[in-house]
Amino acid sequence: MKKLSAEAEKILIDRFGKDTVIALATVKDGAPYVRKVNAYYENGAFYIITYALSNKMEQIKSNPAVAIAGDWFTAQGKGINLGYFGKKDNRVIAERLKEVFAEWIDNGHNNFEDENTIILKVELTSGLLLSHGTRYEL
Numbered sequence: 001m002k003k004l005s006a007e008a009e010k011i012l013i014d015r016f017g018k019d020t021v022i023a024l025a026t027v028k029d030g031a032p033y034v035r036k037v038n039a040y041y042e043n044g045a046f047y048i049i050t051y052a053l054s055n056k057m058e059q060i061k062s063n064p065a066v067a068i069a070g071d072w073f074t075a076q077g078k079g080i081n082l083g084y085f086g087k088k089d090n091r092v093i094a095e096r097l098k099e100v101f102a103e104w105i106d107n108g109h110n111n112f113e114d115e116n117t118i119i120l121k122v123e124l125t126s127g128l129l130l131s132h133g134t135r136y137e138l
Helices: 006-016 055-062 088-100
Strands: 020-028 031-042 045-051 065-070 073-084 117-131 134-137
Touching (some): 006 020, 006 031, 006 134, 020 055, 031 055, 031 088, 045 055, 055 073, 055 117, 073 088, 088 117
Antiparallel strands (some): 020 031, 020 065, 031 045, 045 117, 065 073, 117 134
16 A cells, blocks of 8 residues: 555544444455454554454455445455464554453453454555545555
């Protein structure tokens, strides 16, 4: 992805630099699959807590090309399994996700003792952001 303008980056942070629901699309055997996920945006990527054995991760494993959509934003990217949420290499982003998702992260839906609880990084490669009549290409 080309470097975002400071204005576009600020808009992305304002909209998605918090607990945000976005649509995440994957592909399997040429068919698209879309689901809503809680995500957090930071520095050209979205981060999602998910389960390694989920359909979305199986699809990403065989084809890492993904697409996302949020409020007046659509993008394509690469899905990257960062591995276990509690892994030492994930400490910084995991702590940030704990803060961002604090309202629901400990509601029993996630098992942080299970090494299949992972962080999915959606690294953006291109996209379109709209804001007050202005169009930003990513």
